[in-house]
Amino acid sequence: MLNTAKVFAVALAATVLAAMYAAAQEDATKPAGYGHRLEQVRDRGKILCADNTELVAWSWIDEDGKNRGFGPDYCRAYAAAVFGDATDDNWEIVNITFAERPTVMQSGEIDVMTIANTWTAHREVHWGNFVDIVHYAGLGVISSKDSGIVPNDWQTLDGTTGCTGAGTNYVQMAADMESEYGITFELALYEIGGVRDAYDAGRCDFVLTGSDGTGSFVRQLTRSTPDDHNIWTSVFGKDPWAMLVPHGDDQWFDLIRMVGWILVNAEELGVTQDNVEDMFANSPSVKVQRLLGAEGTWGQDRLQIADDVAVNIIKEVGNFGEIIHRYYSAEAEEKGWGFYRERGPDNLYLRGGLMYVPENT
């Protein structure tokens, strides 16, 4: 005899089994953690990018109190990818010191780190997933002309004093440099603003910093002019810079990585901030149409972003070359937004650089 209680129990068991099966199915294709970050960002209505705001060109705060620079532009691009456009409210630069990076990454409070970040095996394993390299630097040296140090001659650093940031990998690279060249020097460690002040006051003869930061560093000195210093063209070791997301969410990692590909592919295909709308509507190129999402998708639905996500991104920040030009060019230098440097390895592979990303197809 069937009674309602039994029917109910069977129905319940069936539901639970079905739910477990569905969950198992989902687990099979979506590993644990998949999609949590995007959900969090959408709920918060804001993407949090960790950066240090004391490096003109890479990331600083302008006279209007707005975050500017290469890092913040990437943050805006991410916001445009997630929310359709970047407004004042849907992206935020969380200012951190370089020494705070491991703790910030391990706490998982930050969505993406756009700080000038050297990619090493150790950090990949301990901090989070790095996406593609956006800048190829090395450990750069700035030496004062009074010190008697000969630029690009590592031996002349022997017996002198250097300054660098506390809690950076430069502290280890300095030790490596000493053993490689058989020299010893004194090394004073400060927070990043302290390095500038101490060098300015003559506490040290040279500064170790990312070779990309050397140009803006000498411009921020207040008690001397850039001509009083030598910026070395030799660099020590490899110092590849890349954006970084917390471990454990493949969807978020893919999304952040795709934004980087879109920026580089857009430059390759000649899609710029000015012509993107026009290209979207009129370009006969299939590659352009695919990139901009007018024809077919490469997985936007799975990343839960708009098909024309590339249009939103390029409209917001331009392509990779435009971002570089904005901060590393003669115009940027004139405007006080950065400084001029040759576009070297971060040029497109078509022009002899190393920027070579897969197609958005």
Next chain:
Amino acid sequence: MPAPVQGDLRSRVETHSSVPLWRNIYVLRAVTQIAAALLIVGLIGFLLNNLFVNAEKRGVDLGFGFLSLRASIKISNAAIPYSPDNSYFYAFLVGVVHTLRATLLGIVLATILGVLVGVARLSHNWLVQKIFAVYIGAIRNVPLIVSCYFFYFGLVLRMPITKEAVHLPGPIFLSNRGVYTIWGEPTASFGTWLLIVLAAVIAGYFVRRALRNRETRTGMPSYPNLAALALLAVGGVAGWLALAGGGEPPLLPSIPVLKGTNFRGGMRMTPEYFALVACLTVYIATYIGEIVRGAIQSIPRGQLEAARAVGLSEIHVLRYIVIPQALRIIVPPTIGQYINLTKGSSLAIVVGYADIYVVTRNIIEQSGSSAPMFLLIIATYLLIAAVYSLIGNLYNRSVQIVER
């Protein structure tokens, strides 16, 4: 008559036990204490669990095994021999030694300055009194981090560069890379000389005791301290001359010489060490000064007047009447200030001094183990504070009134 008393007692006990549990004061007390204990244990458990679960989720290693790996970081001007080939743990120890070196010197100097400030605040000299009042007001109301920044970037680094160093007799060189002085380089005979000095110290101790006994017994001034010092000086000088005559003196002078942009040789105090000790000393001395002033003022006026009435000099009034009584009030809060100074020393990062915290930041950068390193820092500061408190409390016990 015992019987009725017993009956009385029993009836009283019965009344007592008839109080319902929820109104029984003993039960209530026990329950609230257990509840409070459970709450605290639960909270700690929750936090630890949170740490472990999240560490597991993010694949963060919480073990301490990494401490034996090669440190590979550079620490300049280490107080104990250090190279990047040493382990992370040894690098951490270097940081601990640096913190101890700064806090111990800071404690000694802050105590001396603090006592001077406290006494000067009570001076009858209007100018002295006001100067120190302004000093206390100005330093105490500025955050320590601002003082340290000012000391380092505003004063120490504004000293001339090494090429234009201020040359004082000695020679002593003052520059923004530190203070350099002449120093003795120990030679082979240094150990022998130390033994001679030690013998002179021991002999001096006995001579001092004998002379003091004589002084107490006869009332004749016998200058025990002076005699002991003279013996030490004679022993030291005679030993030195003998050893120098027999070969080489125990110490050879090492004179700082400018080579390139840095001085070589001699003794050096780095600007970072100087600035940290200076800002901690100046800051904590204001608090100790106020403690000393309060303690001295708490001694009844009548005692001072009585002491002067029996003809004690002002120095003797301080030495025999004021200080022994004031110490009882001064010591406990001063221990608290020593611990404040120790914690404040973590501002070393502002002035570029490689203390526990700065070294730890570099270790975390290199090893990725932030949680274990922070636990280690917490434990180390706790230990240092506990040791300072212990020493302070032992001293405190020795100055308290022995009551019967």
